[in-house]
């Protein structure tokens with residue numbers, strides 16, 4: 241396990257695996273059909289010529305800037321490839337082809353890209369709360385509460401489950417880590433960067449995808465089985481997710497928890513987890529919830545990939561149950577705007593829009609946008625920016641709640657549906 245120490249950078253071997261990187265042979269014209277292509281001058285004016293004061297992060301691809309596109313007051317994140325980056329045009333194409341076709345509330349949205357001269361730039365929705373890593377490793381300054389940490393983990397599990405099973409082919413992220421778990425203004429997690437991702441077998445295939453591949457990823461999070469055999473499976477993401485769980489509960493760095501846990505091999509995860517749990521979480525975690533959390537983390541970290549649960553199992557049977565155990569608030573009569581009240585299940589699991597937003601999205605419930613009618617409801621087609629992100633086409637059901645009975649049924653439907661999303 242010595243390899244797990246000392247590094248936290250993302251690495252790629254020099255030989256690469258050019259032949260198998262997802263869709264890297266796509267010509268540029270195809271990616272420009274998939275997603276908006278910006279000119280370099282648009283990128284320069286959005287970032288005041290890539291001004292240092294607008295830099296919000298730096299990674300193996302290059303610097304990340306906060307910028308504003310022309311005529312827009314919504315910020316975007318602009319990632320400019322550095323000259324000596326291990327990534328290049330094929331990685332950018334990989335990112336564009338995948339992110340412009342995949343859509344999930346817990347996956348980062350790509351706004352566009354720029355290829356001009358030697359410049360390669362990617363543009364994403366801006367995540368105003370940075371990465372979860374930023375919040376875990378800054379001492380006791382505004383530490384994230386336990387429930388928020390859990391909700392973030394659940395969101396990541398959902399995104400991974402979607403990548404593994406939601407498209408025609410399994411997509412293995414290969415670089416799951418807390419730096420790439422970004423948080424929007426509502427603390428909703430977004431898994432970012434598919435730059436290293438690999439395509440596996442048809443996602444309907446019952447057997448585990450095994451892809452021969454040069455070892456790539458981030459030390460501290462790397463699946464030891466993949467590291468030793470160069471055989472990649474979606475269970476490598478499950479291992480990295482297990483390290484994320486340990487990091488989230490301990491607020492210690494990945495290479496530390498990974499190294500210590502596997503070094504103290506005779507130690508059970510339960511006693512190790514008890515030892516390292518973040519001081520501010522002590523006594524705040526319900527014992528059943530803790531048991532479930534430790535159990536799922538332990539299974540994600542099993543040395544043999546095929547013994548680890550798949551992300552569907554992690555999401556559904558473990559984290560879903562854990563969430564419901566840990567966040568079991570009754571439906572409150574208070575509105576979300578009232579201060580100092582415990583959030584309701586609805587408020588925790590589901591976004592509450594203002595009536596103004598909904599009116600704007602349907603042009604004030606314009607008749608022309610009606611797509612269906614039922615006994616007590618009318619359905620409109622609308623267009624909405626969710627979480628300050630890009631536009632989404634939505635179906636909006638306007639219900640007539642003209643009696644207390646109708647209102648209670650309406651609340652019950654939301655409460656059930658937002659929990660079923662987690663359970664199904």
Ligand SMILES: Nc1ncnc2c1ncn2[C@@H]1O[C@H](COP(=O)(O)OP(=O)(O)OP(=O)(O)O)[C@@H](O)[C@H]1O
Pocket residue numbers: 250296297298299300301302304317348364365366367368370371415419420422432433435458
């Ligand atoms: N969409 C975004 N919105 C806000 N901040 C972002 C966004 N994307 C990246 N950042 C910031 O920039 C940092 C670096 O991002 P990047 O995607 O390069 O991650 P990385 O960990 O360096 O990845 P790699 O493994 O590719 O080196 C992030 O940790 C985050 O703080």
